[in-house]
Amino acid sequence: MYVWPSAVVLAQYLWKHREELRSRTVLELGAGASLPGVVAARCGAKVILSDSDTKPLTLQNCRRSCDANGLTEVQVLGLTWGDISPDLVLLPELDLILGSDVFYEPKDFEDVLVTVAFLLQKNPKAQFWTTYQERSADWSIEVLLHRWNLNCVDIHLETFDADKPDLAGSSLPGSHSIQMMIITLKKDDQRT
Numbered sequence: 732m733y734v735w736p737s738a739v740v741l742a743q744y745l746w747k748h749r750e751e752l753r754s755r756t757v758l759e760l761g762a763g764a765s766l767p768g769v770v771a772a773r774c775g776a777k778v779i780l781s782d783s784d785t786k787p788l789t790l791q792n793c794r795r796s797c798d799a800n801g802l803t804e805v806q807v808l809g810l811t812w813g814d815i816s817p818d819l820v821l822l823p824e825l826d827l828i829l830g831s832d833v834f835y836e837p838k839d840f841e842d843v844l845v846t847v848a849f850l851l852q853k854n855p856k857a858q859f860w861t862t863y864q865e866r867s868a869d870w871s872i873e874v875l876l877h878r879w880n881l882n883c884v885d886i887h888l889e890t891f892d893a894d895k896p897d898l899a900g901s902s903l904p905g906s907h908s909i910q911m912m913i914i915t916l917k918k919d920d921q922r923t
């Protein structure tokens with residue numbers, strides 16, 4: 732039930748873009764305590780929260796976050812990164828995919844991007860909004876983005892007032908270095 736610092740930054744970005752969220756279908760990957768998904772749902776989005784299929788207690792915590800925030804319509808699904816499971820294939824049309832602090836273990840980076848690439852192929856206009864905590868300067872997803880035909884734009888935190896140690900009443904960002912990116916399909920794939 733730990734809310735990671737990246738979640739607070741992504742929640743701030745969602746709040747700043749709340750007008751765009753109403754009635755949109757949003758999937759959160761690796762949701763954990765689910766702060767971004769909860770904020771999106773409270774802003775009027777139709778939200779599906781997901782976390783690893785192998786972690787029933789985490790999925791239970793996703794549901795508890797919804798209960799604590801009076802959200803009765805949010806669906807919770809077990810989606811393990813890199814698994815093209817029936818639940819992943821049967822998802823409804825998506826407008827937005829969220830992921831906060833899902834790039835924290837290099838061995839999982841490609842699995843996260845396989846899931847994102849699969850979803851963006853099915854929903855070519857959708858975007859993946861993701862925040863991560865810089866834990867090593869040696870880690871990079873650049874080669875993987877190229878391999879999976881994905882485009883990435885860095886969103887500077889100062890553009891949404893998130894370059895602060897305290898954010899929306901939370902001191903979690905502190906001195907952590909948090910980054911945000913928007914990942915989409917490369918243009919040639921968007922046309923097909």
Ligand SMILES: C[S@@+](CC[C@H](N)C(=O)[O-])C[C@H]1O[C@@H](n2cnc3c(N)ncnc32)[C@H](O)[C@@H]1O
Nearest residue numbers: 734735738761762763782783810811812831832
């Ligand atoms: C660092 S936590 C971030 C949690 C939450 N997004 C936040 O920012 O507070 C990483 C999350 O990814 C989930 N996770 C780890 N491995 C996963 C996998 N293979 N597939 C799906 N989710 C996974 C964990 O259960 C956990 O909730």
